[in-house]
Amino acid sequence: MHIFEGFLPSPWWQIWFVVSIPVILFGMYQLNKLVNERREVVPLLAVAGAFIFVLSSLKLPSVTGSSSHPTGTGLAAILFGPAITAVLGVIVLIYQTLFLAHGGLTTLGANTVSMGIIGPLVAFLFYKAASKAGVNFYLNVFLATAIADWVTYVVTSVQLALAFPHPEGGVLVSLAGFAGIFATTQVPLAILEGALTALIMKYVVQIKSDVLVDLKILTPEAVAKLKEGMK
Amino acid sequence: MAYILDDYAILSPLRTKNNWLKLSIVAFGVLIGVSSPSPITPFLIAVCMSFATIFLAKIPAKFYFKILSVPAGFVLVSVIIIAFFFGGGTYLFSFDVFGYTLGVSSSGLSMALLVLARTLGGMSCLFFLSLTTPMVELFSVLKATKFPDSFIEIAMMMYRYIFVFLDVAMGIRNAQTMRLGYKDFRTSFRSMVMLGTNLFIRSWEQGEKLYLSMNSRCYDGKLIVFDEKRPVKASEFLLTSLYFSFIIIMFYYTRGIFVV
Numbered sequence: 001m002h003i004f005e006g007f008l009p010s011p012w013w014q015i016w017f018v019v020s021i022p023v024i025l026f027g028m029y030q031l032n033k034l035v036n037e038r039r040e041v042v043p044l045l046a047v048a049g050a051f052i053f054v055l056s057s058l059k060l061p062s063v064t065g066s067s068s069h070p071t072g073t074g075l076a077a078i079l080f081g082p083a084i085t086a087v088l089g090v091i092v093l094i095y096q097t098l099f100l101a102h103g104g105l106t107t108l109g110a111n112t113v114s115m116g117i118i119g120p121l122v123a124f125l126f127y128k129a130a131s132k133a134g135v136n137f138y139l140n141v142f143l144a145t146a147i148a149d150w151v152t153y154v155v156t157s158v159q160l161a162l163a164f165p166h167p168e169g170g171v172l173v174s175l176a177g178f179a180g181i182f183a184t185t186q187v188p189l190a191i192l193e194g195a196l197t198a199l200i201m202k203y204v205v206q207i208k209s210d211v212l213v214d215l216k217i218l219t220p221e222a223v224a225k226l227k228e229g230m231k
Numbered sequence: 232m233a234y235i236l237d238d239y240a241i242l243s244p245l246r247t248k249n250n251w252l253k254l255s256i257v258a259f260g261v262l263i264g265v266s267s268p269s270p271i272t273p274f275l276i277a278v279c280m281s282f283a284t285i286f287l288a289k290i291p292a293k294f295y296f297k298i299l300s301v302p303a304g305f306v307l308v309s310v311i312i313i314a315f316f317f318g319g320g321t322y323l324f325s326f327d328v329f330g331y332t333l334g335v336s337s338s339g340l341s342m343a344l345l346v347l348a349r350t351l352g353g354m355s356c357l358f359f360l361s362l363t364t365p366m367v368e369l370f371s372v373l374k375a376t377k378f379p380d381s382f383i384e385i386a387m388m389m390y391r392y393i394f395v396f397l398d399v400a401m402g403i404r405n406a407q408t409m410r411l412g413y414k415d416f417r418t419s420f421r422s423m424v425m426l427g428t429n430l431f432i433r434s435w436e437q438g439e440k441l442y443l444s445m446n447s448r449c450y451d452g453k454l455i456v457f458d459e460k461r462p463v464k465a466s467e468f469l470l471t472s473l474y475f476s477f478i479i480i481m482f483y484y485t486r487g488i489f490v491v
Contacts, residue, residue, distance in 0.1 A: 004302060004305065004306055004309075004350050004353070004354070005261065005349075005350060005353030005354055005356075005357055006261075006264055006265050006273065006346070006349030006350040006351075006352060006353035006354075007306075007309075007346060007349070007350055008265075009265075010265065010266055013265065028378070028379055028381075028382050031379075031381055031382060031385065032379045032381045032382070035381040035384070035385070035452070036381070039452070042384070042385070042388060042442060042452075043388070043435065043438040043439045043441070043442045044435060044438075045385055045388075046385055046388035046389045046391070046392045046438060047392055047396075047431070047434055047435045047438045049385065049388075049389040049392070050389050050392035050393045050395070050396050050434065051396070051431060051434075053389065053393050053396075054393065054396050054397075054400075087382065087385070088385070088389070091385065091386045091389055092389075095366075095389075095390065095393070097357060098357070098360060098361050098364075098366070098369070099237055099240075099361045099366065100361075101298070101302060101354055101357045101358050101361060102302075104261075104353055104354075104357065105257075105258075105261050105353070105357065106261055106262070106265045106353065164313065167338075196424075196427050196428065199424070199427070199428040200428055200431045200432070202428075203428060203429075203431075203432045204432070207432060208435075
């Protein structure tokens with residue numbers, strides 16, 4: 001993901017801005033509410049954001065106007081929900097644009113939609129559904145994070161395919177091409193990222209489980225059960 | 232993350248110029264570049280901005296081209312693919328690979344050149360901004376806008392925590408290297424896993440400490456940044472308007488010109 005500056009032609013970059021702005025405004029409203037209610041989560045919010053920045057800066061070369069890297073948004077989506085993650089994602093993307101020249105200003109909307117909005121949203125929905133179904137917490141975190149990664153790349157492929165349709169086969173042929181190129185690097189990367197996030201969650205449960213209860217990610221009983229399993 | 236452009240931005244002589252002027256130059260370049268139908272205008276923007284970055288902002292040319300070559304390399308590969316797969320009609324040249332005919336048509340080639348020029352133009356504008364304006368300066372710009380305080384606060388904290396992350400990672404990595412943690416592939420892998428998982432927890436702890444110490448010094452969510460008044464000088468204004476009018480004139484006259 002992280003489509004380069006100037007890569008998307010005219011109707012498309014505006015469209016993605018229009019799509020992303022309402023979500024970001026809603027996210028800012030939610031962020032404001034959360035920060036006003038519980039100021040003690042501010043460090044965790046900022047660290048989760050910095051985590052997204054660090055992970056998504058580890059880019060590997062990938063063709064077609066984009067690059068391949070972990071996204072790190074799954075963790076934030078599970079902790080704070082998709083709307084706030086979208087805000088963190090925008091901040092990260094702006095920083096990367098400004099001091100790594102990674103991504104771009106006109107493509108900011110498109111990158112926000114893929115990395116900040118749709119990826120975390122799907123991860124969050126998956127996490128909620130799977131925890132209702134009683135899936136093991138760590139397995140759930142692993143899957144949700146990996147899915148956030150994959151969905152992000154599928155969305156990026158769709159964005160690129162819509163902007164550069166194949167002259168004969170149309171959008172679908174382009175989509176298959178872009179997605180195929182991403183898949184070679186993204187499938188192993190997403191699995192690594194999922195494993196890393198699940199391990200981090202294990203430490204969080206061990207050391208700071210009260211935060212997870214505070215943010216209503218786990219019930220106190222679930223935490224007690226997970227801690228029981230570690231002994 | 233091989234380099235932090237902020238280091239150069241802090242030392243640049245253009246740092247003390249008006250932030251809004253720099254931002255408008257960059258926004259102008261990016262918008263004109265992306266809306267130009269001909270590859271000539273974005274290419275001119277790339278030349279002008281690179282000139283400004285090297286000669287006005289005094290960034291070493293070698294360093295500048297080195298950092299520009301990273302995204303340019305990515306883009307070049309992408310552009311070659313676009314040239315081959317997009318655009319129909321008759322081929323300018325073609326060859327057969329395993330029974331498939333691969334060829335470049337004129338519409339594919341002109342599209343590839345346009346994307347290349349736009350991306351280079353946009354990149355050089357972004358590099359101009361990041362090599363002349365440190366993040367700290369942009370925070371005062373952000374303060375002047377109407378974003379909620381909590382958003383600006385999180386943005387500033389995140390900026391700080393990126394360096395906390397790097398610090399912690401560096402510390403752990405040095406400690407591991409000293410204990411032969413990277414002597415072969417197996418130990419390297421183990422060390423990387425340890426580093427990855429501990430990094431988050433450690434940075435979080437560091438962050439909480441920082442937050443606590445700020446709170447005990449009466450931090451209430453508002454960091455006051457000193458916003459220095461830097462009026463735009465007449466000479467700067469003149470140079471910028473010359474540049475703007477030159478690009479607009481070129482935009483108008485080259486709009487129908489295609490290289491291929």
